[in-house]
Amino acid sequence: MTPPLLRFDAVSKHFGGLVAVNAISFQVRQGEILGLIGPNGSGKSTLVNLATGECAPTAGAIHMGDICLTGMAPWRIARLGVARTFQMLRSFPSLTVGQNLALAMQPGLGSGYCASVLRMASARRDDAQARGRAIEMLRLFGLERFVDEPATALSIGQQRMVELARGLCTRPRVFVLDEPAAGLSPPMVERLIEVIGRMRTDHGVTVLLAEHVMRVVQTVCDRVVVLDYGEKIADAKPSEAVADPRVIEAYLGAGKAAHA
Numbered sequence: 001m002t003p004p005l006l007r008f009d010a011v012s013k014h015f016g017g018l019v020a021v022n023a024i025s026f027q028v029r030q031g032e033i034l035g036l037i038g039p040n041g042s043g044k045s046t047l048v049n050l051a052t053g054e055c056a057p058t059a060g061a062i063h064m065g066d067i068c069l070t071g072m073a074p075w076r077i078a079r080l081g082v083a084r085t086f087q088m089l090r091s092f093p094s095l096t097v098g099q100n101l102a103l104a105m106q107p108g109l110g111s112g113y114c115a116s117v118l119r120m121a122s123a124r125r126d127d128a129q130a131r132g133r134a135i136e137m138l139r140l141f142g143l144e145r146f147v148d149e150p151a152t153a154l155s156i157g158q159q160r161m162v163e164l165a166r167g168l169c170t171r172p173r174v175f176v177l178d179e180p181a182a183g184l185s186p187p188m189v190e191r192l193i194e195v196i197g198r199m200r201t202d203h204g205v206t207v208l209l210a211e212h213v214m215r216v217v218q219t220v221c222d223r224v225v226v227l228d229y230g231e232k233i234a235d236a237k238p239s240e241a242v243a244d245p246r247v248i249e250a251y252l253g254a255g256k257a258a259h260a
C-alpha cells in the first residue's frame with residue numbers, strides 16, 4: 001500500500017465557542033483521490049483551510065510526509081507543492097486568462113520580478129514558457145481558445161475550470177479542491193470528472209476533494225471521509241459510505257433515514 005502523503009492527527013478547529021472540526025484523523029495516500037463530504041456546515045471547508053494553512057488548528061497536527069504543516073503560512077505550504085481552489089472565484093478580472101495562469105507560475109520561473117520589469121531576454125523566455133504551459137493546461141479543459149480573453153468574459157463554470165488549470169500550472173503534489181463542481185453545467189461536470197482523473201494519471205497529483213455533487217464524488221474518489229457537525233462519521237469507499245446508516249441519517253435526518 002502506498003504511504004500517506006497528508007496526515008491529519010486529532011485535528012480540531014474552534015471558532016469561539018463553535019467546534020467546526022472535532023479531533024478528526026485521516027490520511028490521504030500518495031496518488032489517492034480522497035473525497036470530503038457531509039451536509040452544509042459539517043466542516044469540509046474548515047478542513048480544506050486547515051490543510052492549506054488558511055487557518056491553524058486549535059489542537060492536533062497535520063503532516064505532509066515528514067513535514068509538519070501545523071501553523072505554517074499558506075505560501076510556505078504552497079511552496080511545498082500544495083495547491084488549492086476556493087469556493088469563491090479568485091481570478092484577477094483585469095488580466096487575461098493566460099495572464100492569470102502565468103501569474104501562478106511566477107515563483108517557479110527563473111528570472112524574477114526585476115528582470116520582468118526590465119524585459120530582459122530571460123524574462124521574455126519565461127513569458128513564452130509560461131504562455132505555453134498555460135495553453136497546455138487550458139487544453140485539458142477545452143478552454144485554450146480563451147487564453148487572450150479577459151478572465152471575466154468566461155462563464156462562472158469556465159472560470160472555475162480556469163482556477164483548476166491555474167492550480168495545475170504550479171505542478172502541485174497535492175491539489176485541494178473546494179467544491180469545484182459548484183455552478184458547473186452537466187457537460188462541464190463530466191469534463192471535471194475526466195480532468196480530476198487525469199490529474200492523477202497524467203500529472204501524478206494527489207487530490208483532496210471537498211464536494212457536494214455525488215456524481216463527481218462517486219466517480220472519481222477512491223475513498224471518502226464523511227463529516228457531520230465537525231465529527232468524522234465514516235471513512236470508506238464511496239459506495240460503502242452512501243449505504244452507511246449514519247451517513248444517510250446525517251444527510252436526511254433521523255426520521256427520514258428510518259423511512260428510507
Ligand SMILES: Nc1ncnc2c1ncn2[C@@H]1O[C@H](COP(=O)(O)OP(=O)(O)OP(=O)(O)O)[C@@H](O)[C@H]1O
Nearest residue numbers: 015018019020038039040041042043044045046047
Ligand atoms: N471563519 C469562521 N468563523 C466562524 N465560524 C466559522 C468560520 N468558518 C466556518 N465556520 C463555521 O464552522 C462550521 C463548519 O463550516 P464549514 O464551512 O467548514 O462547513 P462546510 O461543510 O464546508 O459547509 P458548506 O458545505 O456549506 O460549504 C459552520 O458552522 C460554519 O458556520
